[in-house]
Amino acid sequence: MAERNLKQEIQKKLKDDVMQGALSKFAEQYPGSRLNAYKGQDIEELREELRAMKHDAVQHIDQLADDFEASLRKRGTEVFRAKDGQAVKDYIIKICKENGVKRVVKSKSMASEEIHLNECFGEHDIRVKETDLGEWMIAIAGERPSHMVMPAIHMNRYQCAEMFEQELHHEVPGEDIPNMIQLARKNLRQEFLQADMGITGANFGIAENGAIGLVTNEGNARLVTTLPRIHVVLIGYEKLIPKTEDAAKILRLLPRNGTCQRMTSYMTMVDGPTRVMYKDAGGKVVETDRKQYVILLDNGRLEAAKDPVFQQAYQCVRCASCLNVCPIWTLVGGHVYGHVYSGGIGAILTGLFNGVDTFAQFSDLCIGCRKCTTICPGKIPIPDIIDELRSRYVQKHGAPGMDKTMFNMVLNDRGMFHKLLLKAGSIGQAPFKKGKFIRHLPLFMEEMTKGRSLPTIASEPFRDRVERLSRKNPSKPKKRVAYFSGCNMDFVFADTSENVVKVLQSLGMEVVYPIEQACCGKPILGVGDREAGRETAKKNIAAFEKVNADVILSACPTCTETLHETYMKLFENDPEWKARARAFCSKVREFSSFVAEEYKKTGRMVHTKGGEKVTYHDSCHMKRGLGIYEEPRALIDATPGVELVEMHNCDKCCGMAGSFGMKYQEVSIPMLNEKVDNIKATGAATAVVACPACMMQIGGGLDKAETGIQTKHIADLLAEKL
């Protein structure tokens, strides 16, 4: 594939008003409609049933495939196992030749899109038509689907009408959607009736009897499997399930998550060759068994099945709901992901099917906000699999040059880091500083301050304040708390760090600060360089061992998650460090949840009445990474003089997401603007956050928009009222 300019493509999509309008409307409506479809159901139980069933299936995938094949052969179906797309194409063309096939109709199949199946028919003079309305239009347009369930969501009715005109060669008014639907019905009906062969995918394949399941709303799959005399099924190994009753585990979630329906109009199970009537060559109507061919597609799937991390992709039922809630997908749409599968799961499937090299670029478009993990029916930890793929990529190709050098030079060496920041700041800060923010940066750094102001660098980093602060430690401390600041809270929000210490001391804690601590390592782990990540982890673990604290505390959820969870996973093959990491990780706590616990113990967690309005933003890593969202609210509720008002979409990503917000500011800023609007709408005087990255982003956004609304870390709010 030719080298692409992803940034440029993104810019273009952001300027596509039709698509922007459609996607933002959809993103707004989807979550509520989905929940409505689940009314009366225990969603978590259903998700777990699906996950467990699919997880179990992939453990026995070879057996399932053998059983599936045997069931089908017994019923008279031809089964072919295809290594890759080329093998599928060769096989299908062979069938077409053997059976004198001139016309083919297809119902939607992502697997056939994946291998670009349609390309092969033209050379052999075989007419092929997509019959799903969206796919039909997309095929006329010569585009790729932008969404797995709604392939044409990026087009408006007038653009759709153009596709009709191109195909039907007469004028089609775009105002009249029902007319277009009827035109499609009429036109495609003839395609169905005249086709010799129907090609479908499958939503599932049942090993015990060889049945395949097809879920559609239009009913095109029913016609594709009914009218032509030959039925070809293209099914990936990941669709295999053991029994008919296991289909229910998919069917109770797929329509609800996919299209917000309890059930789609048609759910069809076809088992083996079924009856068909057609006119034979002599024009006589005959009734026989339809010829059925089932192609099991590998294309990287069997390799993935053996890997404990990648095999989780088998839990995907292609409902596309992870796209519907993804803050990036809903902004840039599906096409920029470059392959047929888009969104976070798209990056994964592309990596598994097309090789890890194609994955690299699109993986950038997952910012790890974890929103998708809360609704995926198969409970797939999408961002974790992406992390794993990144790390495999780095193992193969090395870390992206700049990232690594920058990390080693800068983030690992705090003294150096601060000097560099101050230096950069002195160019930028002096002339452009306004209050606590930098509103513009000159020249090449200008991009970074478009749409958001950046906070100024603290002239005295937190580390230089520690000695002074520790003098106020209580003489008979309840606990010894070792504070892990992380980069932001050391160099940028040093005042907030100071407030963290004050709050802890007010609770009778002794606070110590191991001065040898480094960055948590997330920036380098995030690009997939585990080797460098391990070095950083060792440095931190050793530094904290020396102070022998009861609790290791961070006021940054991303750092907390890294210290608490990622460190545990880094030393699988190193027993000594694994043990040291375990001891370290077990002590790690996040600020607000720790403080909430201590507030409760000391009777400070009492509701206080009324006051100035504040609103709270849930950081992605805080809410979905650490599962902490009640505690900060309880703390606000217990703070005198303030009253919590919730904002719309309080847990939607603010767009910062580590370095993403800097690298893709064109995507980050629209996300930020939405957040700023939601905050403004609450009428709050202060936006409270519990994450320094969000604080930087939201604080910058609120400042740039001159809202006069303040941004505070929860530690700032608490310290003020001590």
Add this chain to the structure above:
Amino acid sequence: MEKVCRDWASQAFGKGMVKAEYWDDFEVNAKAAAAEIFRVKDFSEGEAKLNELLQEYAPKEIIAVGGDENSAIKNIYDKIAQSGRKIYTGKYDIYEHRDSADIGISTAEFCVAETGSLCVDNYSYEARVTSMLPFVNIVFVNANYVVKDVTVACKIIGKVFNKGYVGFVTGPSRTADIERVLSLGVHGPNKLLIIAVEDFEGVR
């Protein structure tokens, strides 16, 4: 007509799986999926309802299945033919008229309350074209045969599904591919009319 199972009630319905008491949920959910439902006491009421619908939709041609399995239904089809309407029930006739018929009359095995779906046994070609190709699909079903949810429905199907074609039909054919505007009748029927008969077996 060939079927996946000759007698779903005795071979597939397990004890306590199928209950008339789930009817209300079924009705609500099927209506939510844009199906129209007519609950009738017996086949003579069913016949009257059907005639009303035929009046309303004034079909030029009707294709119909299910008469071979149920004498009361066969009786109704015969009377429709006698009234002078064009109704085709033999499979070769259905084949010939599959694209020109404007109403298809078929049967379903049971109802699924959770989703408002009909479970259909569509092994035969004629059953499939009858329910899919005409603009209107009228379905006879036993009003007492309702299962609670999709889990039970799939259990029942699993007991007898050895070869062939079964499925759920939930409302008419629909699409939202143009601007996410819901439109009915894109490939299949744009009307799904369910006649649920309370005394379905009585006349058999």
